[in-house]
Amino acid sequence: MLHSMSTTVEPVSDRSADEVNEEIRALWRRSGGTLSGEQREEYQRLVLEWAAAGPQSVEAA
Template sequence: MLHSMSTSVEPVSDRSADEVNEEIRALWRRAGGTLSVEEREEYQRLVMEWAAAAPQPVHAA
């Protein structure tokens, strides 16, 4: 089975990582701990948005 990968670039979020994290938590609360296929897709999108919005650690040289 082949899976296609999207080559489109998602826009950078205008929301903070905290705002996205709260939406992730709300999704899990609404789902009661078990995500449907549609909810999993939303969760994956939110996690990617959160990762893009999260502060990146600075490594010392």
């Protein structure tokens, strides 16, 4: 089975990673711990936004 990749460019988030993370947590709270198909799509979008909003590089301690 082949999966197609989206060619749509998503805009970079204007929100901080913390703000997006809070929205992810709220989604899980609203769902009661089980995401519907529509909620899974929202979760995936939020995770991508969260990753884009995070720091670009992490320095080793």
